[in-house]
Amino acid sequence: MSDGSELQIFRDYLKKRGLRYTREREQIIREIFATHEHFDVDSLYLKMRQKGMNVSKASIYRLIPLLIETELVREVFFEDGHMHYEHVYGHEHHCHLRCLECRKIEEFTDPRLAEVEKDLAERFGYHVLDHRLDVRGLCPECRTKYLYKK
Amino acid sequence: MSDGSELQIFRDYLKKRGLRYTREREQIIREIFATHEHFDVDSLYLKMRQKGMNVSKASIYRLIPLLIETELVREVFFEDGHMHYEHVYGHEHHCHLRCLECRKIEEFTDPRLAEVEKDLAERFGYHVLDHRLDVRGLCPECRTKYLYKK
């Protein structure tokens, strides 16, 4: 799944900032990079506790901003009252197409978005850092179900 | 600012659903449509209380889903621990370019997004309902400041 180089990137960042590399931080990062699923704090916490690791939620909450700053992790969207994340390192930048009914998520990329970004940078004089495109609708299955319901 | 037709749209919706038109709902909607600024629940609440209106936050929280369903209001983005909204009626669909430093927001439209939407609908078989594009970076002023700081 991962060659561990995200850990090296994180260690370098900690060193540069004078912060510390701890067992808990390593465990959390390994867990995040162990799968390519999206995650949220609570399910990550439960998963780790079930595996017998003794991390606290506070440590996860404290780590996430650091992972975002190193661009190892991104916020994906806010739903069900809390934020959802994904790890970024090792993935091409991509956007999300989501079914509002069954919550399935498709990932996609489109070169036109880079063009839009570039035009915006010129037009408004911005230094563009990032974009998030969240397209929402009904997947083929739910679309059918939904039409029948109406 | 507004000719009040958003109120009529809302009344029609309430009638259709068997819900009631109340003074509080009217006041809240008027307040939302009084300016074209983005808003959040807390600042809207404070603004109304300062004007001497006796609405409760609960009423605002209860109203927002109805306004979203009638497409009078949209969620814009989640920031600072809570959702931010904008009224939609009377505005073309648009996306946001935001400065992460000073929080200034530019609105823009781009025909390429409709194309992307259309292609996604075909490629994944989705019925696309909406998209949100949130482009983030540094505005011209903050860009300069930021570079000096480094």
Add this chain to the structure above:
DNA sequence: AATGAAATTGAGTTTGTTTTCCATTACAGA
């Protein structure tokens, strides 16, 4: 205008997420 069923209200309470606090522990450079 009066009625009455049902929706809505404000205030307070509860839930759930995220942040902060604090005493203790662990890291990393000298």
Add this chain to the structure above:
DNA sequence: TCTGTAATGGAAAACAAACTCAATTTCATT
């Protein structure tokens, strides 16, 4: 190994958002 400081877990606090409930208001029907 010592030492200063960051990070830890667990609890408590802060916060947004949702729910509860008795009192009130709406509105179609008289």
